[in-house]
Amino acid sequence: MAPTDMGCVKASATLGVGMGLVSVPVGFFRAHADLKHLTIQEKLVRMNSFRVAGRAMAGPLATFAAAGAAFGAADCLMQDVLGRRDTLTGVVGGLAVGAVVGLKRGSLISGIGFGALCAGVMLVTDFVEKVAHPAFDDIKVYGPKEPKKAAA
Numbered sequence: 414m415a416p417t418d419m420g421c422v423k424a425s426a427t428l429g430v431g432m433g434l435v436s437v438p439v440g441f442f443r444a445h446a447d448l449k450h451l452t453i454q455e456k457l458v459r460m461n462s463f464r465v466a467g468r469a470m471a472g473p474l475a476t477f478a479a480a481g482a483a484f485g486a487a488d489c490l491m492q493d494v495l496g497r498r499d500t501l502t503g504v505v506g507g508l509a510v511g512a513v514v515g516l517k518r519g520s521l522i523s524g525i526g527f528g529a530l531c532a533g534v535m536l537v538t539d540f541v542e543k544v545a546h547p548a549f550d551d552i553k554v555y556g557p558k559e560p561k562k563a564a565a
Contacts, residue, residue, distance in 0.1 A: 422425065425485035432481025434472050440470030476517050485508040500539045507531030 487509035491502040508528040515524015 421486055421489035424489045425482045428485030429478045429482030433478035436473040436477035437470065439473040439477070442467035443473060476513070479517075480510045480513045483513045500536060502533035503539055504532045507533070507535040 453527070473480070484506040488502050491505045492498050495502065495517060495524040508531070509526020510531040511524050530547035
């Protein structure tokens, strides 16, 4: 995940900011869902308040940013400890995301469940990545690669 020249703090901050930006549509959906039961006049009055929209967007933004930062830090630290990037680094990152969600919900069971789900997704992603790359390495955009000629 993180290149070797990038520190773990910078990697987790970058991923946290990226996930925070990704959460903006989730915040808009949440703001819409919060105001769905109101009449049009009530919506106009409430939507003019930036505080209402800001409050509705702040929760997902903070959660996504914290989850991204936790994943980036755990993944990078595991790479430093192991000295390589493998399946275990992604699994530990997924467990860190589950811990953040568990803290957000205030439930240990929720954290364990989300951690297991994220770790499972990372296992599947890693497996597909390892299977797909060798299968498609010799295919160009428009056809198979030509065999490499030996240097004379």
